[in-house]
Amino acid sequence: xxxxxxxxxxxxxxxxxxxxxxxxxxxxxxxxxxxxxxxxxxxxxxxxxxxxxxxxxxxxxxxxxxxxxxxxxxxxxxxxxxxxxxxxxxxxxxxxxxxxxxxxxxxxxxxxxxxxxxxxxxxxxxxxxxxxxxxxxxxxxxxxxxxxxxxxxxxxxxxxxxxxxxxxxxxxxxxxxxxxxxxxxxxxxxxxxxxxxxxxxxxxxxxxxxxxxxxxxxxxxxxxxxxxxxxxxxxxxxxxxxxxxxxxxxxxxxxxxxxxxxxxxxxxxx
Numbered sequence: 001x002x003x004x005x006x007x008x009x010x011x012x013x014x015x016x017x018x019x020x021x022x023x024x025x026x027x028x029x030x031x032x033x034x035x036x037x038x039x040x041x042x043x044x045x046x047x048x049x050x051x052x053x054x055x056x057x058x059x060x061x062x063x064x065x066x067x068x069x070x071x072x073x074x075x076x077x078x079x080x081x082x083x084x085x086x087x088x089x090x091x092x093x094x095x096x097x098x099x100x101x102x103x104x105x106x107x108x109x110x111x112x113x114x115x116x117x118x119x120x121x122x123x124x125x126x127x128x129x130x131x132x133x134x135x136x137x138x139x140x141x142x143x144x145x146x147x148x149x150x151x152x153x154x155x156x157x158x159x160x161x162x163x164x165x166x167x168x169x170x171x172x173x174x175x176x177x178x179x180x181x182x183x184x185x186x187x188x189x190x191x192x193x194x195x196x197x198x199x200x201x202x203x204x205x206x207x208x209x210x211x212x213x214x215x216x217x218x219x220x221x222x223x224x225x226x227x228x229x230x231x232x233x234x235x236x237x238x239x240x241x242x243x244x245x246x247x248x249x250x251x252x253x254x255x256x257x258x259x260x261x262x263x264x265x266x267x268x269x270x
Contacts (some may be wrong), residue, residue, distance in 0.1 A: 028156060029157045032153040035149065035153070036146070036149055036153055039142075039145070039146050040146060043143060053128065053131060053132055057128040057129060057131055060121055060128060061122055061125055063084055066120065067121065068113070070111075071114035071115040073270070074107045075108075077104075077110075081103035081107055082101070083105040085098070085099075088100060140220075200249060208241040
């Protein structure tokens with residue numbers, strides 16, 4: 001019992017794998033196109049059968065018309081032969097009268113045979129007409145179904161193409177999410193910041209070394225000497241500019257004399 005269950009499970013697994021493989025191989029458009037072709041072939045076969053049935057019906061109708069016409073013609077011949085026999089009988093010509101009576105009898109027999117043939121054909125013709133109408137209706141239904149199948153095929157193919165396009169777009173979006181260029185930029189930016197920080201650290205470390213400190217002292221001495229020389233030059237220029245003004249001050253009269261003259265001028269004006 002256990003052995004059978006294992007075989008059954010293996011069979012189901014193989015069947016499911018086979019169905020999955022077939023599903024993967026199926027192209028919706030190709031399968032739908034094949035369905036349309038198969039249905040179109042069935043319609044073509046049905047049209048051939050209907051055409052043959054209609055042809056048989058027309059043959060029966062032609063035979064019926066022929067039988068009806070033959071019966072009418074044989075009836076006319078029988079009447080003509082009978083009239084002729086009566087004429088010969090009235091004239092006393094019994095031999096010809098008997099001859100035309102026999103012809104009238106043969107014509108009546110042919111008429112009856114034709115009428116029977118036409119009568120036998122009538123039910124067959126009626127049945128065939130009914131069959132033809134049914135076949136025509138079925139053929140029209142098949143043609144309508146084919147149009148619906150083609151329209152449905154076109155709709156499903158369009159939907160399949162749309163689904164495929166959307167799937168490709170989703171795959172592209174997923175690929176973009178997985179390989180986001182901004183993440184690469186962020187990684188490069190982090191690396192550059194790390195390099196900049198390392199350079200700043202190296203510069204700070206270099207400035208704190210003894211050699212850097214002595215170099216800063218030498219630079220400070222040079223700047224101090226430069227400032228001293230500039231200050232001396234400015235002082236020298238000030239002396240030169242103030243020299244004549246000082247001489248004018250020495251030549252000017254004393255302050256008391258000026259005051260005395262001002263007082264004298266004021267007294268005269270009073």
